[in-house]
Amino acid sequence: MSRNWPAIELVVNGDKRSVQAPPMRRLLDVLREDLHLTGTKEGCGEGECGSCSVRMNGELVNSCLVPLLQAQGATIQTVEGLAIDGDLHPLQQAFLNCGGAQCGICTPGMLIAATHLLANNPHPSMAEIREGLAGNLCRCTGFKRIFDSVLAAGQIKGPTPSESHAR
Amino acid sequence: MSTHAKTRIVGSPVPRKEGVDKLLGRARYVDDIEREGMWHGTTVRSTIPRGLVQSIKFGRHIDWTEFAVVTAADIPGENHIQLIFADQPCLADGRVNHCDEAILLLAHPDKCKLREAAAAVHIDYESLPPVFTIEESERQDTIVWGADNVLKSFLLEKGDVDSAWTGAAHVVEGEYRTGAQEHLYIENNGCIAEFSAEDGVTVWGSLQCPYYVHKSLLAVFHLPEDKVRVIQTETGGAFGGKEDYPSTLASHAALLAMKCGHPVKMVYDRMEDLAATTKRHPSRTRHRTALDANGKLLAMDIDIATDGGAYSTLSSTVLSRATLHSPGPYVCPNIRVRGRAWATNTVPYGAFRGFGAPQAIFAIERHMDEIAASLGMDPIELRRRNFLHDGDTTATEQGMREPVILDKLLDRALAESGYHAKRALFVKQNATSAVKRGMGVAAFYHGSGFTGSGERYLNSLAGIDVTGGKVRVLVSSTEFGQGTNTILTQIAAEAIGLDYEDVVMAPPDTGIVPNSGPTVASRTSMVVGRLIERASRQLVALLQDQVGLANSFTPDEFFGACERYRAARGEVVSLCRYEAPPNIFWDDQKYSGEAYPAYAWSVHVAQVAVDTVTYSAEVEEFWAVQEVGKVLNPVLAGGQIEGGVAQGIGYALYEKVLLQNGHMVNNQMTNYIMPTAEDVPSIHVYFEEIPFSYGAYGAKGIGELPHDGPAPAVLNAVRDAVGVSFNTIPLMPEDLLAKLNAPLLVEEAATA
Numbered sequence: 001m002s003r004n005w006p007a008i009e010l011v012v013n014g015d016k017r018s019v020q021a022p023p024m025r026r027l028l029d030v031l032r033e034d035l036h037l038t039g040t041k042e043g044c045g046e047g048e049c050g051s052c053s054v055r056m057n058g059e060l061v062n063s064c065l066v067p068l069l070q071a072q073g074a075t076i077q078t079v080e081g082l083a084i085d086g087d088l089h090p091l092q093q094a095f096l097n098c099g100g101a102q103c104g105i106c107t108p109g110m111l112i113a114a115t116h117l118l119a120n121n122p123h124p125s126m127a128e129i130r131e132g133l134a135g136n137l138c139r140c141t142g143f144k145r146i147f148d149s150v151l152a153a154g155q156i157k158g159p160t161p162s163e164s165h166a167r
Numbered sequence: 168m169s170t171h172a173k174t175r176i177v178g179s180p181v182p183r184k185e186g187v188d189k190l191l192g193r194a195r196y197v198d199d200i201e202r203e204g205m206w207h208g209t210t211v212r213s214t215i216p217r218g219l220v221q222s223i224k225f226g227r228h229i230d231w232t233e234f235a236v237v238t239a240a241d242i243p244g245e246n247h248i249q250l251i252f253a254d255q256p257c258l259a260d261g262r263v264n265h266c267d268e269a270i271l272l273l274a275h276p277d278k279c280k281l282r283e284a285a286a287a288v289h290i291d292y293e294s295l296p297p298v299f300t301i302e303e304s305e306r307q308d309t310i311v312w313g314a315d316n317v318l319k320s321f322l323l324e325k326g327d328v329d330s331a332w333t334g335a336a337h338v339v340e341g342e343y344r345t346g347a348q349e350h351l352y353i354e355n356n357g358c359i360a361e362f363s364a365e366d367g368v369t370v371w372g373s374l375q376c377p378y379y380v381h382k383s384l385l386a387v388f389h390l391p392e393d394k395v396r397v398i399q400t401e402t403g404g405a406f407g408g409k410e411d412y413p414s415t416l417a418s419h420a421a422l423l424a425m426k427c428g429h430p431v432k433m434v435y436d437r438m439e440d441l442a443a444t445t446k447r448h449p450s451r452t453r454h455r456t457a458l459d460a461n462g463k464l465l466a467m468d469i470d471i472a473t474d475g476g477a478y479s480t481l482s483s484t485v486l487s488r489a490t491l492h493s494p495g496p497y498v499c500p501n502i503r504v505r506g507r508a509w510a511t512n513t514v515p516y517g518a519f520r521g522f523g524a525p526q527a528i529f530a531i532e533r534h535m536d537e538i539a540a541s542l543g544m545d546p547i548e549l550r551r552r553n554f555l556h557d558g559d560t561t562a563t564e565q566g567m568r569e570p571v572i573l574d575k576l577l578d579r580a581l582a583e584s585g586y587h588a589k590r591a592l593f594v595k596q597n598a599t600s601a602v603k604r605g606m607g608v609a610a611f612y613h614g615s616g617f618t619g620s621g622e623r624y625l626n627s628l629a630g631i632d633v634t635g636g637k638v639r640v641l642v643s644s645t646e647f648g649q650g651t652n653t654i655l656t657q658i659a660a661e662a663i664g665l666d667y668e669d670v671v672m673a674p675p676d677t678g679i680v681p682n683s684g685p686t687v688a689s690r691t692s693m694v695v696g697r698l699i700e701r702a703s704r705q706l707v708a709l710l711q712d713q714v715g716l717a718n719s720f721t722p723d724e725f726f727g728a729c730e731r732y733r734a735a736r737g738e739v740v741s742l743c744r745y746e747a748p749p750n751i752f753w754d755d756q757k758y759s760g761e762a763y764p765a766y767a768w769s770v771h772v773a774q775v776a777v778d779t780v781t782y783s784a785e786v787e788e789f790w791a792v793q794e795v796g797k798v799l800n801p802v803l804a805g806g807q808i809e810g811g812v813a814q815g816i817g818y819a820l821y822e823k824v825l826l827q828n829g830h831m832v833n834n835q836m837t838n839y840i841m842p843t844a845e846d847v848p849s850i851h852v853y854f855e856e857i858p859f860s861y862g863a864y865g866a867k868g869i870g871e872l873p874h875d876g877p878a879p880a881v882l883n884a885v886r887d888a889v890g891v892s893f894n895t896i897p898l899m900p901e902d903l904l905a906k907l908n909a910p911l912l913v914e915e916a917a918t919a
Contacts, residue, residue, distance in 0.1 A: 038199035039192020041403070043353040044437045048836035051353055079192035092190040096182045099802040102810065103648030104189030105196065105354040105403025133844040137836070139351050139404050140648045142813030143844045145806055 010074050012037065013081030023069035027061075028052045030068050031078060039079035039108045043137070050136030053109035053116075054078050060116040060135075079108035082115065091115060091153040100149030102140035110136050114150045123154045177661040177864045180802040184652035184672065185401070197357040197373045197400040202430035205359070206235070207278035208423045209433070211271040211288045212443060213263035216297035216512040216829035217311065220261050223271065226287030234284060235427035237272040242422065244389030248414050249382050254312075255478035255515065257387050257418045263292070264311065264477035265512050266830035267443040269415070274423040274431050297512035299829055301451055301472045304509035311477070312510030318475040319483035319508045321490045323758045325562050326501035331466030335457035339538045343454070343530035344895040345878070347474075347824035348447035348817075350519055351841050352647075354403025356412055356444055357434035360420035367394025368421045373402045374413035376685035377643045381677050383414035384421060399675035402647035406814070407518030409647070410687055411480055412444045441834035445517025446824060448473040448485055448508070452493065452530035457501075462544050464553050466501040469493045471527060475508040476515035482508040485516075487618050489523030491762045492875075494562045495531035496573055496612045497553040502562040513829045518687060520811065521874040524613055525818065532609040532879030533894060536886060546883070547586075550610050551577065563762045570857050573610060573768060576792045579853060580608070580770040584790040589774065590887070597888065601779050604787070607884030609771045609876040614763030615859075615868030616690040619753040622745055622764070629683035629695055630702035630742035631659055632673070633729040638665060638703075639673040641742070642683040644695045646672070649870050650803035651691050657799060658696050658863050662703030665722050681742060689868025692799060693765060696863025698743045706741035748861040765859045765867045769793035771812070771876035774848075775884035779907060782900040784885055786816050786848045791873060794855045797865030801854075804869060808852045811873025817842045819878040823897045 005020045012035060019034050031037045031054070040063060043051035047062040054063045055077040082089045088096065091114060101107040110133065117124055117132035124132065129150050130143075138146060188194040223238075225231055239246050239260035246260055247253040259270045273284055297311070298304050304316045312318060332338060358372035367390045374380055377397040384395045397417070402409065416433060423431040435443070450473045457466040471489050475482035490506040539546035554573040560566050581587065586606050593604040616622050629642045640659055646652040656670040663670075673680050683695050707725075710716035714735065716728040729739045753760040772790040777783075791808050798804045821840045825833045833839045858865020878896050886892050891906055 032199075037192075038195075041196070041354070042198070043355075044836040046437070046835060046837060049353060083191055088187065088190060095190055096186045099180075099183070099806045101183065101186055101189045102650075102806055103352070103354070103402065103404040104185075104194050105352075107189050108192045111190070130844045137351075137353060137841060137843060139353055139406070139814070139841065140810045141806055142809035142811075142850055143847050144809045144850055145802070147844075 008068055008072050010071050010076055012076045013078060019068065021068055024067045026064055027054070027066040027068055027071050028063040031063060037078050037080050041105055041108060043105070048137070050113060051106050051109045053112040053136060055112055055116055060113055077112065079111055082111060091118065094153040095149040098149040098152055099145040100141065106136060106138045110138060110146060114153070117150065118154060124150065126151070174661055174864060176657045176667050177799055178797065180800060181653065181657060181667045183650065183803070184656055185646060194401040196354055196403055197359060197371060198434045200359060200371060200400065202359060202361065205430040205432055206274045206276050206427055207281060208272055208274040208420055208431045209281040209285050210269045210419065211273065211285050211290070213259065213266055213268040213270055215263065215292050215294055216266050217264055218292040218294040220259065220263065220270065221291045221293055224289040226289065229284050229287045233275060235274040235423055237422045237426050241426060242387060245386040247386065248418065249386040250411055250414070250480055251483055252479045255480060257415065265514050266828065267514055269419065272419050272423050274427050297829060299511055299513065299826070301474050301509050304511050305472070311512055316510045317507055318479045318510050319486050321486060321504070321506040321758060323490055323502070323504040323562055325564060328466045328468050328501045328503040331457045331501045335465050336460040337458045337542055338455065339458070339541045340455045341534045341537050342894060343452045343533050345450045345526045345529050346897055347449050347516065348519060348822050349441060349824060349839055350404070350406040350408030351839070352404025352406060352408055355435045355437060355440040356409065356416050358413065358416045358420045359430055359432045360417060360424040361430045362421055362425040369396045369398070370417045370421060371398045371400050372413050372417055373409060374399050375405045375409045375645055375647060375687065377645065377675060377677050378682045379411065379685055380414050380417045383418060387418045388421065396676065396678045399645045402645065405647040406520045407522065407687065408445060410518040410685065412517065437836060438834045441839065442831045443514060445480070445515060447519035448475060448482065448516040448523065448526065450489070450526035452527065454530060454534045456534065456538060458538065458542070462542055462549050462552050464497055464499040467494055467499050469504045471504065471506040473508045473526065474511050474513070474516060476511055476513045478515045480515040481518050482516065484618065485518065485523040487523070488614070489527040491563065491614060491618060492524040493527040493531060495528065495535070496555050496610055496768065498555050498559045499553070504562065513826060520814065521871045522688065524871065524875050525815070525878060528609070528611045528875045529878045529896060532611065533882055536883045537892060547577070547581070547608060554610070561762065563759045565761050569765065569859060571768065572794055572855060572857065573770070576768060576770040576794060576855060577610060579855070580772045580790050580792040583792070583851060583853060584772040584774070586772055593888070603777045603779060603888040605775055605884040605886065605888030607773045607775065607880045607882065607887055609880040609883065611875050612766040612768050613689065613868065613872040613875055615693045615765045615767055616763060617688050619755055619762060622694060623747055625684040625745065627684040627695065627698065627745045628681040628742055629698040630681070630740065631699065631706060633726070633739040636726060638663065638670045640670065640699060641673050641680045642695055642699070643675060643677065643680050644683050644691050645675050645686045649691070649807060650800060651686065653803060654692055654696060654799045655699050658699045659703045661864065662700045663707055663725065664720065665725060669722055689767070689871045692866040693796070693859065693862035693868050694745065696799070696866055697861065698745065700863045702741045702743040705743060709741065764861060765796065767793060767795045767867045767869060767872045769872055769876055771880040773877065773880040773884045775881055775888055777885055777888045777903065782903040782907065784820055784898060784903060786820070786881055789848050789877070790851045791876070792853045792855070793872060794857055795869040795872065796859040796862050796867035797856055798854050799864065799866050804854065805852050807869050808873045809850045811871070812850050812877050813842055813847045815874045815877025816847065816881060818874070819881040819896050820898055821846070823899060
């Protein structure tokens with residue numbers, strides 16, 4: 001703990017951050033414990049459930065499988081970076097309207113996976129939504145209202161999710 | 168009656184009360200919370216299923232002075248987890264009865280040091296012979312619990328079963344088995360505890376029932392009620408899995424906090440949560456059924472056996488609900504149900520959505536299709552001929568006083584699914600296709616609220632107060648995704664005549680809210696919601712009587728009246744206690760009378776494709792039609808049904824708990840498989856509404872109902888597709904391979 005680890009620079013939700021921590025520390029723990037961004041959740045710790053999904057340099061990753069070292073210089077987007085000036089992003093609003101969140105523990109990862117999907121495919125089909133969210137487990141909803149939320153967001157005119165974190 | 172009045176807020180899809188916090192990522196789950204000076208705790212667990220602890224040795228390479236170490240000897244009060252019975256120790260004291268039983272606890276300021284330390288605790292055992300299955304337990308060669316391994320038994324009798332067989336045109340027998348199922352809430356169990364001599368124990372945790380944890384801590388610490396405080400944190404799924412287990416975890420964290428003098432956080436990782444916490448009871452149900460020449464039921468002889476695991480926990484009440492749901496939604500003059508819960512040396516099985524009903528309903532609804540096949544009758548027609556109707560009586564002689572609309576639900580399910588046309592089409596297509604398709608149906612009820620006299624014993628108290636310019640709902644009923652916060656605030660806003668935004672939830676903290684009972688048994692909408700409705704009307708009447716609130720009023724006038732009342736008389740609070748509906752009678756000894764105050768009814772239809780090349784079975788589409796009384800919030804209610812159906816499909820086809828020597832060996836999300844976004848079919852949900860006079864605005868229970876039907880509907884569809892019966896779930900590809908391939912193997916042998 002007391003060792004002088006090299007500083008790792010990264011940009012999280014548009015803010016420059018510098019972290020001194022063991023290079024093999026999980027990005028998930030860095031976000032939650034070092035940067036106090038607890039919106040990103042741990043569900044399984046082995047890349048199966050997607051609760052810890054974040055976008056790193058525009059790619060969707062499980063932050064429980066990314067060592068900090070690998071995030072040197074990276075641009076990271078977490079759930080905390082989705083809102084626009086404190087207001088719900090249209091994707092978040094769609095989840096609220098459609099009932100896409102129940103217990104809420106998978107929701108941050110689900111929102112990030114959906115953001116990633118919509119950034120690459122603004123008007124996805126149902127089959128594309130199913131595939132895009134297949135790495136994120138939800139035990140409450142049976143997924144239907146999550147699909148509805150993403151479909152609805154895909155029809156909303158507004159900032160595309162990929163733009164929203166650039167403040 | 169309020170149930171027929173037009174409503175403004177109840178019945179409308181207002182957004183989830185805590186939804187914005189969840190969507191912004193700022194909802195605080197237990198692992199998101201830090202306390203000043205907090206340490207972290209871990210658990211050293213039994214590695215054998217049954218035996219005596221001979222010695223505990225601590226490896227010399229660890230500086231143990233840095234750690235807090237807790238054993239059973241450190242427990243100031245009772246070494247048991249207080250539930251229905253008190254047979255489960257908080258920490259094993261010299262004897263272990265299942266793998267992964269907690270023996271010793273460790274805490275350290277740095278959580279990274281705990282894993283190595285836990286591995287350096289060496290425990291020597293003298294092994295005793297274990298029992299792992301219902302059949303081994305039934306043989307009673309080895310007694311592992313009580314005098315006879317029987318955790319609980321029930322006998323329910325109606326009419327005269329024994330004399331019904333001789334006159335019967337048909338007698339059909341069958342045996343049906345269900346496996347364990349893991350809740351797989353995405354948030355693992357977790358808790359933070361603090362201890363001080365002045366304030367006693369305070370815990371924050373992911374849990375369903377704050378007052379269960381409270382009661383358990385009172386016993387473990389021998390503290391008065393006001394020295395134990397339990398606060399529910401945002402809870403990331405529960406499904407019954409956080410009904411009783413948090414009592415154990417909270418006790419462990421609090422013992423460590425007492426020992427080290429710091430707050431202690433214990434959050435399980437997935438492997439520990441899967442290996443050490445409760446699951447759905449495995450079951451074996453045997454049916455013997457007599458019918459007349461027209462397919463009318465004459466007698467049902469049912470034997471249910473569940474595997475309860477090493478301690479009694481909730482096995483008695485799970486078995487009770489299984490017993491009461493085992494005859495299905497049918498009329499039969501002669502019924503006998505024998506239920507027994509058997510002890511084995513596995514982690515105790517516990518509450519899981521449906522609570523015994525999914526096991527019982529799998530058996531009866533699979534059996535109905537077997538009867539139909541045996542009689543050469545359409546399974547739909549067989550059900551119709553035997554459905555309960557208004558005025559009929561159930562197995563417990565409970566008269567159906569509220570309307571029963573099973574025929575209507577069935578008609579709608581068949582119409583919406585295109586059942587008959589699809590079956591005809593599939594029969595044609597299957598003849599020439601390697602993918603065989605079929606349709607399956609299940610019809611069932613789920614009793615709302617606690618069984619029998621349960622609600623009277625609970626004697627729940629709930630209500631509202633007015634604080635900070637808002638009405639607050641005062642309940643210990645918790646939110647874990649189902650929508651408690653939303654529906655209870657809707658009900659209060661409706662009943663008072665306020666806007667949805669004017670009503671909030673009081674913190675789920677035993678220091679603040681009364682005991683409105685546990686958040687289980689599909690009781691929140693019907694029972695607790697009703698208390699909130701009554702308390703709201705009571706407050707309005709009080710304000711009208713005492714401070715001149717007019718008959719119609721604006722929100723400002725209402726809150727103005729509240730402040731006048733506060734100035735004149737003090738706190739503005741209105742509480743109500745449970746009152747049973749009239750003419751309710753239940754005999755716990757004979758198991759007869761009103762088993763439940765109300766029933767929710769449902770018909771499920773599954774369309775299944777079985778690939779005879781890969782031996783996979785897939786649900787392609789699913790229809791769920793139900794009558795749950797008044798639907799309080801259509802978005803939330805739909806979400807409950809869809810989520811329950813998805814879990815039920817997992818129960819039928821995907822989710823298998825593998826035990827070796829009593830330890831779960833697939834305790835990872837990598838190899839315990841739940842349905843993903845690509846596995847869950849389109850789920851079509853339809854409600855018929857018949858308001859229940861004694862539920863909140865006519866609501867009945869909803870949360871558990873949807874888990875009851877998918878497994879039998881899916882396996883009935885598999886039988887329809889391939890013409891072969893499967894009577895055990897989960898039905899895995901290897902099971903399909905073994906049975907469907909058998910004729911092929913015979914053919915090959917014949918031609919060889």
